[in-house]
Amino acid sequence: MSSRVFGEPIKRLEDPRLLTGDAVFVDDVERPGMLHVAFLRSPYAHGRLHAIDLTDARSRDGVIAAFAADDLGAYWQHGPLLVPPPPIADAVFYPRTQVPLARGKVRHAGEPLAVVVATSRYIAEDALDDIVYDLEPLDVAIELEAALDADAPRIHEDLDSNLAADVRQQKGDYAAARAAADVILERRFTYDHGAAAAIENRGVVADWDRRAERLTVWDTTQAPIPIRNGLAGLLGLSESQVRVVAPFIGGGFGPKIMMFYPEEMVVPWLAMRLGKPVKWIEDREENFFATTHERSQIHQAEIALDREGRILGVRDDFLHDTGAYNPYGLTVPINSQCTLLGPYRVPAYDSRFRAVFTNATIVTPYRGAGRQHGVFVMERLLDLAARELNLDPVEIRRRNVLEPDEFPHHHEIIYQDFSELVYDSGNHRPAIEKACAMIDWERERDGAGIQGEEPAGTVDKRRGVGLVCYVEGTGIGPYEGARVTVESSGSVSVSTGIGTQGQGHFTAFAQVVAEQLGVAVERVRVVTGDTRAFHWGTGTFASRGAVVAGNACHAAALAVRAKILRHASEALEVDEADLELVGGEARVVGAPQRRIALGDLAQRANPLRGAVAPGTEPGLEATSYFGPSRGATASGVHAMEVEVDPSTAMVEILRYIVVHDCGTVINPMILDGQIKGGVAQGIGNAFYEQLIYDSEGQLQNASLMDYLLPTAAEVPPIETAHLVTPSPLNPLGTKGAGEAGAIPTGALFAQAVENALREDLPDLEILEIPLSPNRLWELMCAARGEQA
Amino acid sequence: MDDSALIDVALTVNGTHYQRQVESRLLLSDFLRHDLGLTGTHVGCEHGVCGACTILLDGEAVRACLLFAAQVRGSTITTVEGLAAADGTLHPLQEAFRQAHGLQCGFCTPGFLLTLVPFLAENPNPDDREIRQAISGNLCRCTGYQGIVDAVRSLSRTGAPKPAHEAET
Ligand code: FES
Numbered sequence: 001m002s003s004r005v006f007g008e009p010i011k012r013l014e015d016p017r018l019l020t021g022d023a024v025f026v027d028d029v030e031r032p033g034m035l036h037v038a039f040l041r042s043p044y045a046h047g048r049l050h051a052i053d054l055t056d057a058r059s060r061d062g063v064i065a066a067f068a069a070d071d072l073g074a075y076w077q078h079g080p081l082l083v084p085p086p087p088i089a090d091a092v093f094y095p096r097t098q099v100p101l102a103r104g105k106v107r108h109a110g111e112p113l114a115v116v117v118a119t120s121r122y123i124a125e126d127a128l129d130d131i132v133y134d135l136e137p138l139d140v141a142i143e144l145e146a147a148l149d150a151d152a153p154r155i156h157e158d159l160d161s162n163l164a165a166d167v168r169q170q171k172g173d174y175a176a177a178r179a180a181a182d183v184i185l186e187r188r189f190t191y192d193h194g195a196a197a198a199i200e201n202r203g204v205v206a207d208w209d210r211r212a213e214r215l216t217v218w219d220t221t222q223a224p225i226p227i228r229n230g231l232a233g234l235l236g237l238s239e240s241q242v243r244v245v246a247p248f249i250g251g252g253f254g255p256k257i258m259m260f261y262p263e264e265m266v267v268p269w270l271a272m273r274l275g276k277p278v279k280w281i282e283d284r285e286e287n288f289f290a291t292t293h294e295r296s297q298i299h300q301a302e303i304a305l306d307r308e309g310r311i312l313g314v315r316d317d318f319l320h321d322t323g324a325y326n327p328y329g330l331t332v333p334i335n336s337q338c339t340l341l342g343p344y345r346v347p348a349y350d351s352r353f354r355a356v357f358t359n360a361t362i363v364t365p366y367r368g369a370g371r372q373h374g375v376f377v378m379e380r381l382l383d384l385a386a387r388e389l390n391l392d393p394v395e396i397r398r399r400n401v402l403e404p405d406e407f408p409h410h411h412e413i414i415y416q417d418f419s420e421l422v423y424d425s426g427n428h429r430p431a432i433e434k435a436c437a438m439i440d441w442e443r444e445r446d447g448a449g450i451q452g453e454e455p456a457g458t459v460d461k462r463r464g465v466g467l468v469c470y471v472e473g474t475g476i477g478p479y480e481g482a483r484v485t486v487e488s489s490g491s492v493s494v495s496t497g498i499g500t501q502g503q504g505h506f507t508a509f510a511q512v513v514a515e516q517l518g519v520a521v522e523r524v525r526v527v528t529g530d531t532r533a534f535h536w537g538t539g540t541f542a543s544r545g546a547v548v549a550g551n552a553c554h555a556a557a558l559a560v561r562a563k564i565l566r567h568a569s570e571a572l573e574v575d576e577a578d579l580e581l582v583g584g585e586a587r588v589v590g591a592p593q594r595r596i597a598l599g600d601l602a603q604r605a606n607p608l609r610g611a612v613a614p615g616t617e618p619g620l621e622a623t624s625y626f627g628p629s630r631g632a633t634a635s636g637v638h639a640m641e642v643e644v645d646p647s648t649a650m651v652e653i654l655r656y657i658v659v660h661d662c663g664t665v666i667n668p669m670i671l672d673g674q675i676k677g678g679v680a681q682g683i684g685n686a687f688y689e690q691l692i693y694d695s696e697g698q699l700q701n702a703s704l705m706d707y708l709l710p711t712a713a714e715v716p717p718i719e720t721a722h723l724v725t726p727s728p729l730n731p732l733g734t735k736g737a738g739e740a741g742a743i744p745t746g747a748l749f750a751q752a753v754e755n756a757l758r759e760d761l762p763d764l765e766i767l768e769i770p771l772s773p774n775r776l777w778e779l780m781c782a783a784r785g786e787q788a
Numbered sequence: 789m790d791d792s793a794l795i796d797v798a799l800t801v802n803g804t805h806y807q808r809q810v811e812s813r814l815l816l817s818d819f820l821r822h823d824l825g826l827t828g829t830h831v832g833c834e835h836g837v838c839g840a841c842t843i844l845l846d847g848e849a850v851r852a853c854l855l856f857a858a859q860v861r862g863s864t865i866t867t868v869e870g871l872a873a874a875d876g877t878l879h880p881l882q883e884a885f886r887q888a889h890g891l892q893c894g895f896c897t898p899g900f901l902l903t904l905v906p907f908l909a910e911n912p913n914p915d916d917r918e919i920r921q922a923i924s925g926n927l928c929r930c931t932g933y934q935g936i937v938d939a940v941r942s943l944s945r946t947g948a949p950k951p952a953h954e955a956e957t
């Protein structure tokens with residue numbers, strides 16, 4: 001047998017291109033005669049647009065054209081509702097989607113008002129200053145609770161209020177659980193998530209070939225196929241006339257799957273209208289205003305327990321900021337609602353949320369996609385309960401986690417993928433024990449405390465540890481597909497429709513296929529994100545690439561394997577059962593000199609002369625699809641040790657541990673990278689990053705100077721361990737891993753910091769994320785009963 | 789000054805001599821990417837924070853988005869395209885990044901590589917703290933930095949040689 005490739009830490013096949021600068025990103029696309037685009041964006045968060053005059057802009061040297069909403073004619077329309085609401089009884093949902101260029105009203109700062117096309121980006125931006133417009137500022141609704149007030153400024157005037165959705169889901173009888181409880185704790189929690197801030201901003205290049213009647217669009221999207229289908233519809237073209245390419249993408253993390261961004265609608269239209277290739281590349285400031293965020297939720301939550309610390313029920317009522325429009329439906333708040341339940345037995349659950357329109361950038365999923373918010377609430381409730389009951393935080397979790405014989409576990413509520421929330425599998429207790437062993441929980445929890453004297457002049461630092469759990473519904477449907485072809489050279493090509501943003505798909509999918517076909521992984525060439533190569537599928541989101549597309553690759557590889565064996569058994573005149581696929585050949589087991597190369601078989605399967613049997617498909621090729629019945633449940637435990645300086649409220653992470661279970665692992669090196677990158681984003685979310693709006697709806701920190709992404713100085717080494725509980729819902733047994741690292745970090749931070757300060761401030765309760773040294777300082781002062 | 793007045797720029801990039809006329813306001817990052825077609829230098833912020841546009845200017849790591857093309861007349865520049873050998877053999881630092889999984893989307897990678905080449909030339913045996921310090925001006929949103937630190941550490945005994953085109957001359 002040749003060495004296994006599946007499950008091995010194979011070095012990435014895409015790396016040489018990325019390391020040498022050869023990889024093509026959207027901004028690297030050059031076309032002859034290409035024009036450049038700049039958008040005029042609203043300086044106000046809320047305003048009435050009375051007039052816009054493009055005359056001066058159009059007459060500037062180098063400007064080719066300029067357009068406002070009215071110039072788009074019938075093309076001007078609201079974007080699609082990307083995700084309709086799941087079938088939840090009595091759910092209220094008011095969809096209001098974005099438009100390509102504002103008409104009549106502006107609802108968030110940065111909304112595009114007009115577009116200029118010029119021979120260079122520099123000139124296009126110059127011409128923005130030539131545009132004269134009359135935009136009357138309106139009062140804004142920016143603060144989440146105030147936006148629901150009856151007299152709040154109305155963002156969508158056809159609605160009665162800024163309420164965007166009102167959804168309640170229940171399981172069991174919470175009132176009865178509460179009545180039976182020994183301990184009831186209620187708190188108000190706020191959790192704010194931030195900007196995805198991929199290092200590559202967004203961009204779109206469109207090229208209309210008038211003579212071939214074909215439109216090619218390069219787009220930094222996570223979902224090229226839906227973009228192609230949508231664009232064809234919008235532009236009145238057939239889908240086969242539109243090719244969308246998502247080439248190398250410089251990080252996605254969620255916001256690059258929003259669609260249609262106004263620029264995504266406008267740029268292809270410009271290319272057709274002007275008959276020239278057109279490029280728009282977002283700059284960093286635009287990225288802060290125009291690329292979607294995730295932001296705040298405010299939870300009023302209550303937990304009911306018996307005196308042993310067993311959960312009897314949880315009640316939650318929360319507000320969710322959806323921004324100025326809600327094209328992504330209810331995905332984020334439903335993720336919060338469902339993920340709150342964690343790996344725990346929760347007999348009764350009563351959860352209501354209201355989504356609220358605000359005069360701020362649209363909210364769509366960003367890595368974690370609302371799951372952080374729910375995990376924070378549940379983990380904090382458990383921590384508070386443990387404190388109340390004088391239990392160790394790990395012990396209260398041990399008492400409540402689901403045991404292996406409780407799967408599949410039905411939660412009786414609906415998840416974001418429209419199916420019932422059911423955990424397919426899980427093995428939580430070993431994960432907890434493993435994390436405890438790694439961080440030496442028993443010793444650190446009570447023993448750490450105040451550390452030895454620092455050198456003179458510095459104040460003692462305090463050490464603490466924390467440990468939290470989470471589950472993540474990953475790898476949801478509907479489906480993905482893949483085509484696998486053995487070429488006559490013996491090379492294998494694989495194409496799938498999802499886009500890739502650094503997750504190593506070129507390597508992981510090659511491993512899946514190479515394993516079945518017995519070829520070297522280097523001989524497998526994977527194409528993703530090009531609708532000409534494969535045009536069925538949905539996109540990269542919800543930690544689903546390795547699960548859904550991975551299993552589609554697996555299915556296609558199995559089908560090709562069957563074809564290879566059939567042809568080889570004919571060629572070598574042996575039973576299929578006596579063949580093995582090794583080293584790029586089909587060999588007779590026990591007689592390896594009787595062999596035939598896969599390339600030769602591919603040629604046999606594609607004869608140029610002679611007759612074939614009726615119904616024969618040529619070639620060694622297969623296309624297969626995989627659609628899971630529901631998401632696969634990944635889970636994990638994070639633990640950390642921190643050192644807090646009580647005189648400055650600075651927190652240093654001394655150790656960070658992740659014990660993760662995402663089922664079967666295709667490539668442990670890539671998996672580790674996904675986890676660590678996620679944790680880095682979680683740390684940013686917990687302690688450094690916050691989108692700060694003023695009362696006028698202006699984002700105050702829209703640059704990388706002011707919005708602090710963690711650097712190598714802030715992200716500690718992260719220790720990982722993996723448990724494998726395969727998903728029963730797909731043949732490979734994989735579960736998603738892309739978002740997991742980022743999900744529990746905020747909750748962990750809060751618990752560890754409280755633990756570090758337990759001697760000084762036994763009553764400190766951290767009920768919000770993000771913290772910052774300043775905010776932690778204020779909370780510490782408040783816990784002491786002082787002013788900050 | 790008249791915006792449209794063009795300025796002559798002659799310089800050497802990755803061992804090749806170029807002569808171009810540029811507008812005074814043209815950023816060096818745009819010049820390299822769009823005038824010279826060297827798109828390996830990436831642009832993430834255009835305000836000097838992310839480090840994706842880092843190049844070597846006369847051997848020193850600088851941010852191409854904070855310079856005008858007209859400022860670098862007569863200088864010698866190395867971009868990521870100039871690191872590997874002519875036959876495609878990766879520079880040892882590039883190879884180390886690959887071995888240690890120091891990149892995911894790869895968008896930040898050129899900037900990290902060019903920040904680290906002169907750093908390693910001066911500090912062939914850095915410890916982890918020094919490595920982290922050296923890259924703390926570059927942002928990576930994908931990796932959590934650990935793979936990058938591991939990659940550099942793996943070289944710390946051998947050191948990183950000069951970029952291929954410099955080594956040849
Ligand atoms: S693009 Fe130059 S530092 Fe970010």
Ligand code: FES
Nearest residue numbers: 892896928929930
């Ligand atoms: S690898 Fe994506 S930003 Fe660094």
